[in-house]
Amino acid sequence: MFVDSHCHLSFPELAERIGDIRADMAAASVDRALCICTTLEEFDTVQGLATRFDNFWCSAGVHPDNEGVQEPRVEDLVALAARPRVVAIGETGLDYYRLNGRSIDDMAWQRERFRIHIRAARATGLPLVVHTRSASADTVRLLQEEGAEAVGGVFHCFTETMQVAREALDLGFHISFSGILTFKTAIDLQEVARFVPLDRCLIETDSPYLAPVPFRGKTNTPALVPYVARKLAELKAIDVESVAEATTANFERLFKTSLRT
Numbered sequence: 001m002f003v004d005s006h007c008h009l010s011f012p013e014l015a016e017r018i019g020d021i022r023a024d025m026a027a028a029s030v031d032r033a034l035c036i037c038t039t040l041e042e043f044d045t046v047q048g049l050a051t052r053f054d055n056f057w058c059s060a061g062v063h064p065d066n067e068g069v070q071e072p073r074v075e076d077l078v079a080l081a082a083r084p085r086v087v088a089i090g091e092t093g094l095d096y097y098r099l100n101g102r103s104i105d106d107m108a109w110q111r112e113r114f115r116i117h118i119r120a121a122r123a124t125g126l127p128l129v130v131h132t133r134s135a136s137a138d139t140v141r142l143l144q145e146e147g148a149e150a151v152g153g154v155f156h157c158f159t160e161t162m163q164v165a166r167e168a169l170d171l172g173f174h175i176s177f178s179g180i181l182t183f184k185t186a187i188d189l190q191e192v193a194r195f196v197p198l199d200r201c202l203i204e205t206d207s208p209y210l211a212p213v214p215f216r217g218k219t220n221t222p223a224l225v226p227y228v229a230r231k232l233a234e235l236k237a238i239d240v241e242s243v244a245e246a247t248t249a250n251f252e253r254l255f256k257t258s259l260r261t
């Protein structure tokens with residue numbers, strides 16, 4: 001059995017066909033998924049999936065790329081975290097990839113938003129789902145400064161260097177691999193995947209994005225997460241069952257889903 005540790009099933013292209021998506025998951029032995037929240041406005045829809053289906057859980061948070069949305073306060077996130085089936089704070093983090101003419105200095109609002117999420121995670125004891133793109137040094141620094149080690153979490157859809165992987169592991173974080181791991185060009189990332197201890201690895205789809213080979217460019221769904229597992233197994237020269245077992249156990253240990261019914 002496989003777990004998709006990060007998907008966006010509330011996005012319209014997936015939400016409309018949730019029945020088919022769940023049938024495909026069952027056929028592919030994907031028995032659980034974590035539905036990720038990206039705005040406060042979206043939270044009720046995401047949490048609705050997790051309360052409606054007993055093998056879905058959800059997070060509470062505001063994605064760093066989202067502008068013009070409601071800005072979360074620590075108390076907002078703490079209140080949402082108390083709702084049923086919420087097992088993580090995020091996705092949160094830093095993304096300096098699309099600065100749109102701004103400087104990194106101008107992104108202070110993003111760093112403040114990230115700090116608020118880390119404080120909410122510490123207040124609730126829930127782990128963090130961290131998104132980082134073109135911003136790894138600040139991401140690691142803020143996690144350190146805010147004491148994120150106390151709660152841990154995951155660097156999701158990991159595409160960073162070996163050095164960043166080491167820093168994430170040193171902070172007690174897990175590292176989640178997506179369909180990018182299957183891309184021919186992902187040589188450096190495949191090296192990182194060989195290096196990360198199996199007991200700190202998670203797998204995800206980040207659906208509807210980043211479908212693995214041979215579905216690259218198509219709409220991704222949780223049913224495709226076994227392709228990520230197979231690639232990870234190949235890289236680590238172990239069987240796919242071991243990857244399924246370990247990543248499922250890691251997911252359960254990190255998000256304590258069996259305790260958050």
Ligand SMILES: [Zn+2]
Nearest residue numbers: 091131156157
């Ligand atoms: Zn992300």
Ligand SMILES: [Zn+2]
Nearest residue numbers: 006036091206
């Ligand atoms: Zn995401």
